[in-house]
Amino acid sequence: MLYGADYNPDQWPEEVWDEDVRLMQEAGVNIVSLGIFAWSRIQPAEDVWDFAWLDTVIDKLHAGGIAVNLATATASPPPWVSATYPETLPADESGASYWPGSRQHFAPSSPTYRRLAGELVRRLAERYVHHPAVVMWHVGNEFGCHLWMDFSDAARDAYRGWLAARYATVERLNQAWGTSFWSQRYGSFDEIFPPRLAPYSHNPSSMLDWRRFTSDMLLECYLMEREILLAAGATQPITTNFMGPFKPADYRRWAPHMDVIADDCYPDPANPNRVRDAAFQRDLVRSLKPGAAWLLWEQATDAVNWRPANPGKRPGALVAETAQSIARGADGIMFFQWRQSRAGSEKFHSAMLPHAGTGTRTWDAVTELGARLAALPELPAPGRDAQVALVFDWENWWAVEERDHPTEIDYLAIVLEWYGAFHARNIQVDIVGPEEVDHTYALVVAPALYLLRDEGASALARFVDDGGTLLTGPFTDIVDAHDHFRDGGFLTQLGPVLGLRFEDFGALAGPSSGGAGVGGLSSDAVQAAREAAGRGAVTFDLDGAARSGRLVAEAVHATGATTIAAFTSGPHAGAPALTRHRFGSGEAWYTATQPTPDALNAVVGVVVAASGVGPVVADLPAGVEAARRGDLVTLINHSDQRVEITIDGTDAETGVAVERVVLDPQGVAFVTAPARAGTFASAARAASTP
Numbered sequence: 001m002l003y004g005a006d007y008n009p010d011q012w013p014e015e016v017w018d019e020d021v022r023l024m025q026e027a028g029v030n031i032v033s034l035g036i037f038a039w040s041r042i043q044p045a046e047d048v049w050d051f052a053w054l055d056t057v058i059d060k061l062h063a064g065g066i067a068v069n070l071a072t073a074t075a076s077p078p079p080w081v082s083a084t085y086p087e088t089l090p091a092d093e094s095g096a097s098y099w100p101g102s103r104q105h106f107a108p109s110s111p112t113y114r115r116l117a118g119e120l121v122r123r124l125a126e127r128y129v130h131h132p133a134v135v136m137w138h139v140g141n142e143f144g145c146h147l148w149m150d151f152s153d154a155a156r157d158a159y160r161g162w163l164a165a166r167y168a169t170v171e172r173l174n175q176a177w178g179t180s181f182w183s184q185r186y187g188s189f190d191e192i193f194p195p196r197l198a199p200y201s202h203n204p205s206s207m208l209d210w211r212r213f214t215s216d217m218l219l220e221c222y223l224m225e226r227e228i229l230l231a232a233g234a235t236q237p238i239t240t241n242f243m244g245p246f247k248p249a250d251y252r253r254w255a256p257h258m259d260v261i262a263d264d265c266y267p268d269p270a271n272p273n274r275v276r277d278a279a280f281q282r283d284l285v286r287s288l289k290p291g292a293a294w295l296l297w298e299q300a301t302d303a304v305n306w307r308p309a310n311p312g313k314r315p316g317a318l319v320a321e322t323a324q325s326i327a328r329g330a331d332g333i334m335f336f337q338w339r340q341s342r343a344g345s346e347k348f349h350s351a352m353l354p355h356a357g358t359g360t361r362t363w364d365a366v367t368e369l370g371a372r373l374a375a376l377p378e379l380p381a382p383g384r385d386a387q388v389a390l391v392f393d394w395e396n397w398w399a400v401e402e403r404d405h406p407t408e409i410d411y412l413a414i415v416l417e418w419y420g421a422f423h424a425r426n427i428q429v430d431i432v433g434p435e436e437v438d439h440t441y442a443l444v445v446a447p448a449l450y451l452l453r454d455e456g457a458s459a460l461a462r463f464v465d466d467g468g469t470l471l472t473g474p475f476t477d478i479v480d481a482h483d484h485f486r487d488g489g490f491l492t493q494l495g496p497v498l499g500l501r502f503e504d505f506g507a508l509a510g511p512s513s514g515g516a517g518v519g520g521l522s523s524d525a526v527q528a529a530r531e532a533a534g535r536g537a538v539t540f541d542l543d544g545a546a547r548s549g550r551l552v553a554e555a556v557h558a559t560g561a562t563t564i565a566a567f568t569s570g571p572h573a574g575a576p577a578l579t580r581h582r583f584g585s586g587e588a589w590y591t592a593t594q595p596t597p598d599a600l601n602a603v604v605g606v607v608v609a610a611s612g613v614g615p616v617v618a619d620l621p622a623g624v625e626a627a628r629r630g631d632l633v634t635l636i637n638h639s640d641q642r643v644e645i646t647i648d649g650t651d652a653e654t655g656v657a658v659e660r661v662v663l664d665p666q667g668v669a670f671v672t673a674p675a676r677a678g679t680f681a682s683a684a685r686a687a688s689t690p
Contacts, residue, residue, distance in 0.1 A: 001373045002295065002332030004066070005352050007032035009057045010041040011341060017057060020339065021064035023353060027363075028370020029066060032338060033297065034058070036071040036141050037103065040078030043120060051127055062133035070134045072124060072225050074117040075141035076103040081116060088113040090150035093197045097152075102345075104146045108217040109158035114224055121225045125232035137238040138297075139225045142264065143218040144248045149210075151194040155217070160189045162213045176482045177205040204402045205483045208451075211398040215250045223257060241297045242288075244281035245412055250394035252433050255288040264298035264336070267321060269311045275625065275638050276420045278324060283419075284392065284431040286329035286382055293381055295332035296325045301362050302350035310348070316666025318365050319372070320636050323668040327627035327634030329382035333373060335366075375653055376670065380630025384440050385675075386428040387613040390419055391446035393433050393456070399483050400450035400475065406507040407551050409475060411448055414594060418447045421604035426615040426626045437463045443611040446472040448594075453481045457493035464497050465584030469611040471604075472498070473591035474552045475505075491556075498588045499561030499581030506553040506571050508536035538570030538593055540577035542602055549577065549593025556592050564606070567592075578603060580610075617647060624663070633673045637663035649673030 004024070009017055024032070035042070035054065043049055058068055082089050082100045089097045090107040098105055106113045128134050167173040170186050179185045184203060186192055195202040195210050226238050237259035242251050244265060255261060263285040267274040285294050299321065303312040313321075322333050340351035352366045397411045422429050422445075430441070434456025437444050444463055449456075449472060457477065464470050477494045479485055486492045490502040538553040539546050542565040553570040561581035567573050572592075579590045589607050594600075616626040616633060623639025632652060637643050645661045652670035661669045 001326075001376055001379070002031045002067075002334070003370050003373050004029045004031040004069075004338075005033070005335040006036055006298065006337040007034050007061075008037065008337060008339070008341070010035070010038045010053065011343075012339065014053070014056070016339075017060055020353075021060050021066065023358070024066055024338070025064055027352060027367045028374050029338075029352075031067040031069055031135070031332070031334070032061065033069040033071060033138050033334065034061070035073050036138065037073065037076050038071070039073040039076060039120060042073060042124075043078065045080055046084065046116075049123060051123075058128065058131060058133050062131075066133075067135040068131075068133045069136040069138050070124065070128055071138040072117075072121045072140060072229075074120060074139075074221075074225065077106050077113070077116070081106075081113075085112045085116070087154060088116070089152065090147055090155075091152035093149075093151055093195075095151060095196055098147070102146070104142075104144075107150050107152045107154040108143075108147075108221050109150065110152070110154040113154075114221065117221070118224060118228055121228045122232065125229050125234060129229070129232045129234050129236075134236060136236050136260075137229050137234060139222050139229075139238060139240045142241055142243055143222060144214075144246070145243065148248045149194075149214050150217075151196050155194050158217060159194055159210070159213050160192055162216065163192060163209065164189050166209070177203055177209075178482075178484060179203070201404050204399070204404070207402055208395065208399050208483050211248070212250075212395070214248055215253065215394075218249055219254055219257070222254070226257065239295075242285060244284060245392070247394075247397060247412075251285075251288060252394060258289070260292065261285050261289050261294040262297040262332075263294060265296060265325070266298070266300055266304055268307065269303075269313055269317070270307075270309065273416070273420070275324075276423050277416060278321065279328065279423050279625070279627075280416055280419045280431070282325055282328035282330070283386075283429055287431040290430070291381060291383065292329075293331035293379070294329050295334070296322075296330045297332070297334050298336040299325075299334075300350050301335055301352055301366055302354075303348070304350070305346055305348035312350070314666065315361075316664075319369055319668055320638060320666045322369060322373075323634055323636050323670075324625065324627075326376075326379070326670075327625075327629065327632075327636070329629055331379060333369075372653070377652060380632055382629045384430075385628045385630070386430040387442045388422055388427055388429045389432045389437055389441040389444045390415065390422075390429050391434050391437065391444065391449060392431050393449065393451070395453075395481070396449055396451040399479065400448055402483070406505040409448055409450070409551070414448050417597065417600055418445050418604070420597075421601050422608075423625075424601070425604075425608065426617060426620055426624075427608065427613055428616055428628060435459050437468075439463065439466050439468065441468060442613050443469045443471065443607070446470065446476065448473065449476040450478045451481065451483060452477045452479075452493060454493070460494065461497050461583075464586040464588050467585035469586055469607065470497065470588040471591075471607050472588070474554050474594055494588075495559075497581070497583045498579065498590045499559055499583070500576075500579060500590060501557045501559050503555040503557060506555055508538065508551060508553060508570070536570075537596070538572075538577075539568045540565045540593070540599075541568050542578060542599070542606070545602070547599035547602055548596040549591070549599060550596055551594040552592075553577075554592040556590070561588075561590070564589075578606075617645070620645060628675065631672050631674045633671045635661060635663065635669045635671065637665060637667045640665050645669075647671055647673060 088110045239258040242263045267278040303310045337351045339353045341347045354362045437459045477491045538549045561579035563576040565578035567577045616628045621643040625636040649671040
């Protein structure tokens with residue numbers, strides 16, 4: 001188990017470096033991420049290089065038995081870069097430049113930035129690629145974190161080239177973008193600009209490509225640095241740090257280029273859904289490389305500094321959050337950062353070694369955690385432990401949240417609601433793209449899959465035909481990969497699988513009906529009245545109980561499906577609200593509205609019972625989370641009550657056989673408990689197949 005933090009010795013005098021190594025040993029640290037923001041120290045001027053301090057730090061760490069995850073330091077160019085080469089600066093929608101003074105102030109597509117960054121990486125690689133302390137390479141840092149889009153001239157030129165490579169001819173681009181609308185036809189690629197500030201809506205097909213381009217430019221920066229490292233002879237794993245469900249970068253396309261997935265995760269102590277949201281993030285990053293462990297590169301020991309309010313963690317939460325990562329596939333636990341900064345924007349951000357020193361609750365927590373992690377046996381690789389797959393797709397995210405739709409969709413929020421119903425039941429879930437759905441799952445949930453590529457639709461249909469259970473819902477199978485409607489309307493690919501014909505969205509009134517319209521802006525008073533009216537809702541009957549739905553009440557017609565629940569109010573009262581359809585050897589369920597939380601939980605309960613999937617551990621007390629990786633079951637008590645859990649296995653930390661586990665609030669237990677027959681997807685599938 002790797003254990004450590006970001007280490008920034010360039011922020012501190014050399015006199016503390018020896019103390020750092022000594023205290024790292026005391027805390028159980030065995031690896032640090034080094035030099036992430038050290039470009040200005042390594043290269044204080046264009047033709048000046050200073051590696052002496054870095055040599056000293058790496059040698060001290062190595063002598064202390066602490067490995068180095070060496071950063072390429074390209075995430076924050078020093079002031080001389082933009083002063084000498086202003087063309088490296090990014091721009092906002094209006095074309096105005098972003099300026100230095102923060103971080104990530106570079107245009108990812110700038111040839112000059114790439115040249116300068118590449119030279120830095122080459123020098124670092126040549127000097128340290130064979131150093132025995134260096135066990136991993138940290139490329140850049142949180143690509144795109146603060147600069148979601150760059151509209152600079154460098155981006156303009158790169159975008160034109162990217163489009164030419166994608167479409168070959170401008171006529172093909174015109175067809176893909178539907179540019180006959182609003183007289184947008186282009187005569188050449190040179191007429192195309194980034195979607196800068198405009199009077200009204202941008203072409204949604206062009207916006208989809210713009211987001212693809214933005215993700216690809218960030219990925220190109222990573223790949224450029226990776227290739228330099230490999231050319232220098234690097235044999236260590238090379239990767240960068242993801243940020244969970246981060247909208248600007250399609251991590252599913254990035255994952256094949258990562259030797260190991262690394263992620264940064266900062267659950268908000270004030271978020272009542274923090275346990276669910278963090279579990280989703282950890283399942284997502286694990287699912288990006290199935291069967292392989294991943295690394296948590298950043299979390300906080302206590303409070304962060306960048307939210308409007310920054311409460312600290314409750315006692316025991318550090319262990320509980322760490323255990324959640326391990327349970328869901330992590331083999332490394334690291335923090336931002338080792339020593340708390342005394343200056344700069346993040347000086348209030350907690351660290352392993354706080355300003356108040358070693359006589360603190362934080363220091364006690366990190367040293368105790370280090371000792372506990374060191375005592376763990378070798379952990380099994382994450383297997384295919386999930387019976388359920390939840391479809392989450394970046395291109396769909398970009399398209400479904402574009403403007404000018406029947407209603408506003410918060411895709412991530414909807415996905416999290418569906419995920420939460422399974423997490424609350426302790427049913428293990430993989431987070432996959434539609435094309436990754438296969439027969440190893442018993443149940444697949446695909447919410448709001450508005451943009452559905454041909455390959456994804458084929459995979460979902462094949463999954464059901466082969467005996468699986470599909471659950472999907474409103475705003476699904478609407479457009480193709482260009483954000484165009486297909487011939488035949490909606491549900492053209494999944495309609496036969498679902499046994500449905502789609503007629504109308506039935507958008508419900510609510511706050512999203514306000515805002516600007518053709519001819520002027522809504523007044524504050526009008527908008528306030530609309531907000532006060534609240535979002536509309538509909539009801540439907542399920543198992544004799546009234547349930548609610550929101551966003552839409554779609555008009556769908558059963559062409560083979562059985563109506564399980566019908567609308568009892570709204571524009572389509574009496575029409576299907578929840579349907580079930582046999583297709584091949586499997587079945588497909590559809591909700592024609594987005595159920596409110598209680599209703600969603602009821603829908604999931606019905607589908608889970610029908611599909612035969614089950615929890616990691618049955619009959620757990622409320623607030624207890626369970627996850628499986630191979631034979632290791634992790635139990636975490638997130639409640640405020642002491643709980644007792646019945647489970648047969650072996651305590652992984654002590655080797656003692658157990659039949660029950662007692663956990664205090666925020667308590668954690670690691671239990672080796674081989675899965676019984678019927679636990680995995682194949683058994684669940686057999687149970688659900690006639």
